[in-house]
Amino acid sequence: MINTIILTLVLFNQSQLIDSVEVFNFTSSKSIGIQAVKMTNMFRTELGKLTPVLTKEREENIGIASTMTLMDVTKLCREAKISGIVSGKIKKISNKYRVQVMYHNFSNNRTDTIVTVNSDLSQSAQLLAKSIFHIRKGEEELEFGSIQIGTNPAGAEILLDGEYVGNTPARFDLIPFGEHSILLSKKGYNTAIKLIVLYPGKISTLTETLIPITGTLLIPNDKMPVYLLDEVVVRGERIKEKLFETPKGVDIISRREIEYSGARDVPSLLSQVAGVSVVDPTGSGIFSSIKIRGMDPSKYTAVAIDGVVINDLDGKVNWSNIPIELVKRVEIIKSSLSTYGGKAAGGIVNIMTKEKEKNKFSLSTTNGKDIGVGITFSASDVWSVWANTNGRKGKGWRDEETYDIRNFYAKSNFPMDKNSNISLSFDLQNNNITLPGGLTAAQIAINPEAVGDDKEEKYQQTIRLSSQYMSESDAYNFLLNFNAMPQTYDVELPWLKQRMNGINLSGNSSYKKDNFTLTSNIDWEFDRRRTTKNYTIPEKDTSSDDNAQLINPRISMEWREKFYGVSITPGINAEWVGYWFQNGALGAPSPNYTSAFSPNLGFLIDAKGFDIFASFDRALRLPKPYEKVKNIELKPEFLSTSEAGIRIKKSNMNASISVFYIKIADQILADANTFTNYGDAFHRGAEGSIDLIVTDAISLFSTYTTLQAKSLAENDSTYVVPGNPFQEAEVGLRISKIPLFSLTGSYKWRGKSYIDYKNEFGTIPPYGTVDVTSKIIIHSNVSLTFGLNNLLDEKGKNFGYKLNNEARYYPIPPRGFRVEGGIDF
Amino acid sequence: MVTILILLFFNSCKVKVGVNIPLTGPVASYGKYCLEGIQLRAEMSPEIELVVDDNEADPNNVTLILKKFAAESVKVVIGPLISPNAVVAGIEGKKLGITIILPAATNSALTKVSPLLFRTCFTDKQQGEAIAEFLYSTLDKKELQIVADTGNIYSSSLALYVRHKFAKLGGKTELIPIGNKTEVDTLVEKFTFNTVFLPLYYESVKPIIVKSREKKFDITFVGADGWDAPELFEALKNDSISAYFSTHYFMNNNNAAHEFDSLYINKYNKCPNTFVALGFDAMNIILDALKSAKSLSSADIHRALLSIKEFQGVTGTFRYKGKADPQKDVFIVKLQSGKTSLFTKIPASECK
Structure with missing residues (x-):
């Protein structure tokens, strides 16, 4: 069963970021709403650890608007001259959370995407809080990198660090710097395995030409992918x-x-x-x-x-x-x-x-x-x-x-x-x-x-x-x-x-x-x-x-x-x-x-x-x-x-x-x-x-x-x-x-x-x-x-x-x- | 026939440990040394039955072997050794529910691939940060040039971790990216600081050091576990300026290692190397987990592995905090005139 939580996490103003922290949850059902509230609270705690300015009084500004749509919130923000909005989606697949968060910056119309996977709610909340904290401080260049992944032909499934995150072409921002694994798989093609290094503040590009499965006498007949090797x-x-x-x-x-x-x-x-x-x-x-x-x-x-x-x-x-x-x-x-x-x-x-x-x-x-x-x-x-x-x-x-x-x-x-x-x-x-x-x-x-x-x-x-x-x-x-x-x-x-x-x-x-x-x-x-x-x-x-x-x-x-x-x-x-x-x-x-x-x-x-x-x-x-x-x-x-x-x-x-x-x-x-x-x-x-x-x-x-x-x-x-x-x-x-x-x-x-x-x-x-x-x-x-x-x-x-x-x-x-x-x- | 049936009966009472490593192909020598270590430890434990298969470092074989192991009721698997193979093993192992021990793959991203991957060596991140700490605090270096082979994941990630940590500590760094076609002469001309970090494999390190010594450069070279090869020590026997590198193991570093060294020397009549020690410790950790495992199911063995807090192996102290990556001792070896000595050990507790 797939549960989806859509939530808009944080709104903040460019000059006084923390003052206007607001949290809205858009829930599709009551039970998922509970998860969203949990997530919001965890996120708030994590952000609080990073920013001591998030005091009790300011937390009162955080509200829950379970009936609003993302479009309504965006409209409200623009009217209030709020510079950015962070919105997110959580998909619960089995016992794992795939959290995708978009940071929409109204001032330069740029949208960054953060994806975290295979972690529990608190880990996801921690990473999101960290990411947003660094964006706010303008320090994202010290801790995060971006990756643009493309394949020829397009449409390959991307497994980032072992978890499905989307299909090519795709760009992922605010990924913690360092080593990551990427698997690109498409039916009928050899699966490509890539170990990559993301540099902080840099956009890495991975473009892979997928090689069709060929040269074999027998076609693989189960779901086991065939990994790309140079047949010698x-x-x-x-x-x-x-x-x-x-x-x-x-x-x-x-x-x-x-x-x-x-x-x-x-x-x-x-x-x-x-x-x-x-x-x-x-x-x-x-x-x-x-x-x-x-x-x-x-x-x-x-x-x-x-x-x-x-x-x-x-x-x-x-x-x-x-x-x-x-x-x-x-x-x-x-x-x-x-x-x-x-x-x-x-x-x-x-x-x-x-x-x-x-x-x-x-x-x-x-x-x-x-x-x-x-x-x-x-x-x-x-x-x-x-x-x-x-x-x-x-x-x-x-x-x-x-x-x-x-x-x-x-x-x-x-x-x-x-x-x-x-x-x-x-x-x-x-x-x-x-x-x-x-x-x-x-x-x-x-x-x-x-x-x-x-x-x-x-x-x-x-x-x-x-x-x-x-x-x-x-x-x-x-x-x-x-x-x-x-x-x-x-x-x-x-x-x-x-x-x-x-x-x-x-x-x-x-x-x-x-x-x-x-x-x-x-x-x-x-x-x-x-x-x-x-x-x-x-x-x-x-x-x-x-x-x-x-x-x-x-x-x-x-x-x-x-x-x-x-x-x-x-x-x-x-x-x-x-x-x-x-x-x-x-x-x-x-x-x-x-x-x-x-x-x-x-x-x-x-x-x-x-x-x-x-x-x-x-x-x-x-x-x-x-x-x-x-x-x-x-x-x-x-x-x-x-x-x-x-x-x-x-x-x-x-x-x-x-x-x-x-x-x-x-x-x-x-x-x-x-x-x-x-x-x-x-x-x-x-x-x-x-x-x-x-x-x-x-x-x-x-x-x-x-x-x-x-x-x-x-x-x-x-x-x-x-x-x-x-x-x-x-x-x-x-x-x-x-x-x-x-x-x-x-x-x-x-x-x-x-x-x-x-x-x-x-x-x-x-x-x-x-x-x-x-x-x-x-x-x-x-x-x-x-x-x-x-x-x-x-x-x-x-x-x-x-x-x-x-x-x-x-x-x-x-x-x-x-x-x-x-x-x- | 009767003998075979008896053998079958006794075999079925044992815990099957799979070994999925390269014994032929481009990295066969790593696999062979690692297997020596695994076998040496397994021979001391009659309850263990090793099932060894050669994956030739081919990812398709890695998955095939895991499927076969699953059908043969193998409870836990040691290997693969190299990081690209480990990604594939993680994905297949997750489907099959097999716990996989990674004895030598240092890529920091690996254990994120599957919750059933369990590592018994340090990661590139830990190693890189330990080197930066050692350079900044122990050797009191404040400026560092870092040579990184941009086409190589091992080199570029270590360069990144060292650079990031060194800069955070307050040091000044400069990155010198190199590729396949970079000439040693051109590279050496770029050395302007007195400390240079070379996160490269030993074959590439040798000409760089030799060339800079020809030019009378008084540089302290520093490296990582890719340097740990007798071929490099032999090539630098005329270099009297000290160089340093980090590694997983050094002979006689503790009591457990001392015992292991004697065992190995008695059997093979040669000194053990890092891969032998890493193989030995992978088996060591499994045996330790088996003591506390509730049952011999793969899940219980995995739980028992995750419950290990601290372990003393021949490659030093392992500290697990409920995660699959240990904090381990990082050995800093001094290399002077072709001779190696243990310079310092950055204990697991200090590695952040």
Whole structure:
């Protein structure tokens, strides 16, 4: 209930101020009138303390005129040649008083406003008395300041020292000098927090341009304001820049958005990003592959935990090593970055982890056919550590799909001094996986759970020791990575057996001053692959041993300048790559060298309500021995990426659209698993997303990606790159009450994709899936996560290839569930 | 599994104290030191269960963590550390009904934001007035030049409080506003009085003092808690002219501090700094309130905090007059030839 007291407190004459002190109360009801009388008396007492001249006799002049209006009083005052009038309003909101007092000076027609809040009546009376006393003495300049607050756009709510005082634009006078806090909030905009100092006798001006809520995947869906922060893109290594200074397709999933997403693991979080496509063949989440703009993830997408790239030698990522509870932020750069080198030529997913989280024990199952156990432990003292160990054993949904995986990942951080620290990470994987192989269309028609004759067995043992030394100051960053990864990766197919191992070392330093960034990197890698043929298949002319050694130093420079509102970022990347391939056990190494100057250029127009960006990047990607299936010479690929987009910022809606064109020169062309030749591959497409707030607790999201990926071989025949859908769309709904509950349901549709463009039987038909994921906190220490996959039970085919001129498909899992119970301890 | 259930059972008997501070990000080092202090005190009290979360100094994380704490039945929260985060915490904490202890945020405006904010350090206003009093009365300075970084709230507010109080006492003041682009050479040329107050962070203080010594200026420099960093002491080891600064804590300043110093040195093999001490005292105050709290509800703990009249901590004496801001001892440290010594302590009772 809101009570309002309107009162005219004091009338006074300029020459004999106190003599004519009069108090009038205008009351709207009897009960409020009592408050007004109380207030008047308190005010009188306070004023009396400050001005001993207010004697008993003079107090008699104070009268109460409960029937008069403010206009009547003003008229009376003017007639009596009284110089000023103080009028006020008290609003009682709950148990608080918001007192607004206006001092109208008739002689100069000036009106000052005093607002006091969050105080009891006596405190308000005290402040008012003090204010008026100082006005009278002409001393207001010693104790009070004024503030003019404006926002663009106007109409933002002003919270002065935590209390609502009005909307912008507004001016407040007679505010006690010193420190104050101001929060400016408007629906659809980031809340701005300002701590200000008011100087006595001065008018401070605060003009704030409110930034629309944008750049987020998920719209906040409760009343919690989003506070203005400079979203920083760390760009994989330590070059920091603000999100809206980045002329590229960038998505940042903040910790807050992770909480709201209801995602149960990192792949399901990434699947909500436009342009990112996730394929989870078993439904368990552990073998998910993540494609950015249709680019082969094993070749072009670098996934990093806290800046340490964790892709295995074959480019794959073990997602079960990254418990989502430990993730505090994910940055996705959906384009090549010449400064980062070829390993991220298709994009970077940089996952930043928390220093400390509660210890967790979890048990999970997929369709009741497997069991997973996970323990996450973290500690922090002078140094910090987190470790995750997990195992999953059981059967997939198809016959003979089995897995037995055991992982351990630990990361520790040791601060050296204020600016530098060393972090160590240790990764141990022991995975034994049997995949039932692809089926022909005829086999699927009979039994989609059957086993193909190209059943695949994988045995992987990896030990990775990474260390990172990071030193950071305002102008300078230095980073040294050491990434030693003895890895044994055995793949057993009916026709061949492969074992791979390797080691990687890299170093990086960057220098940033004003608009200029200089980065230098060096990578060294040694890979070894041993192949044993079981059968003779003419297309796969495999050799027994391949060793490769690569050195790649790079220097990149980048400027940023602003001309007429357009931010332009030109840069150049100079690199040299030396690589040695040794074919066969006794073969002589064949040295190769390539050097390249790669330009990059970005444009950004940051306009009101939207920004437009465009960029061009060129990157050189180093060859890998595991790509060498046929005995052809390996050489680096050149990737040229152009993209342009627009990010629209509206009050309760965010939208973004971008188009991209990627040319991969000298790619080894895979014509349905047959590596035959070099050629140029082209990925062109568009992606867009819309996030919409419906109510405080409900939000909608949608993404759309369209892609065409073709390759052009030397003999000029065109193929569609296998496995790439031409269109992908998702619409989803989120309902959350954080931190207790979050639920996300989405419908995902994939358009037709091809195994072999030239043969109609190599076409994968369109299909749709409905997935639901939810997280519930049952008790402060107990949580339950459940996911329902593919509720429509479509037995479509999401990935295929061609074997012996016949299309093979991996059917996606039918309706299923995954449930995980967790206990924090 | 059985071990976990047992752990769960025992954990539920404890009082959950949340710690919402930055452990990564731009001010991570403050958070890490503060946490050391909090943990050191909590380890001595088996009834306390600490729930620590890193807010990265990001206001969105500050609110998210508070919501999580509320769901986990956390009774009282220590942190955030920096003032802009504290405003946000005040607003969210008020909605959630969680009592929040501010161990190191000195901005005087903070406790007005929410009645559930409770501070365990002095405010900029108290610090500024204590410095003015010290300069005017103890050092007998009658003229003071004040350098204020107008773009920085900490600097400009301290400058204002010192100037206002110093002028009220009868002293003459002159303000020298500086910004990002002010050259040290130009600034030093403006020093015409023999006492200069530098309410700046230690990185900015060093070049100003070094440059004025190069020019053979015999100026007494005075600073505030932003000076309290070994990096500054090291940089001024060749400066034999005394400088003074105010701070929250000095080693061995009282019996409680003496005990704390030994505890910390034994565990970490290094000397404690101000943030460790402030963290330790934040936990100290909570434990003191728990003794008199009627129940373990957040409201009763808050009432118990407000009923504390006087408290002796390692950062000196705290005097609360039923309000959320204490009057505290302000330590004035003398810095000469890179060495620090406790020059005087302005007791809480004298700070107005």
